[in-house]
Amino acid sequence: MTLGQEFRKGFWRDNAVFRLLLGLCPALAVTTSAENGLGMGLATTFVLVCSNIVVSSLRKFIPAKVRIQSFIVFIACFVTVVQLCMEAFFYDLHKALGIFIPLIVVNCLILGRAEAFASKNRLAPAIADGVGMGLGFTLSLFVLGAVRVLFVSGTLFGYAAFGPEYQPLLLMILPPGAFIVLGVLLGLMNKAGRGRGGAGNLFAR
Secondary structure, eight states: OOHHHHTTTTTTTTTTTTSSOSSSHEEEETTTSHHHHHHHHHHHHHHHHHHHHHHHHHHOOOOOOOOHHHHHHHHHHHHHHHHHHHHHHHHHHHHHHHGTTTGGGHHHHHHHHEEEHEEEEEHHHHHHHHHHHHHHHHHHHHHHHHHHHHHHHSSSTEEEOTTOOOOOOOOSHHHHHHHHHHHHHHHHHHHHHHTTOOOOOHHHH
């Protein structure tokens, strides 16, 4: 693949949430607003890109027996950086995301890309993969949050979408609402993707 293809695959073919069904715990839990989804997505993207850079750069020096443990240490270091920065500069967002920030360490998307891609490829493709997969994940969380807020408040970014008579659909702010929105968006994406080939693979190289 070219660098452009490595970057773009995370938005559609290998989209973590809507194609590979990865990272669903934060995707469903924090998307009570578009802002929360965006914040979690960007935090995850930072960790994913940085871990890919380190893993790709050190791939020839990490013993095979301890590679997974090493990847987790790298990821945990960058998650700590994200957590401290968010607590210092974006405290309200940090408080809203809560426990799901440190849980980025166990996000299977990040460890999966480190093991399946970054550890087997040079630095430039690893960066393109990390940025593309991370931004695709961010976009998914942002869309989930925006749709849920739209049905709860009837507004999107301050603009009324359904008129003053709209009755809030409070179910959408609850956990079952997250599953409903995810299912509908999955169905729409699968329908749109017919004829374009099947879903991607986490272990695509």
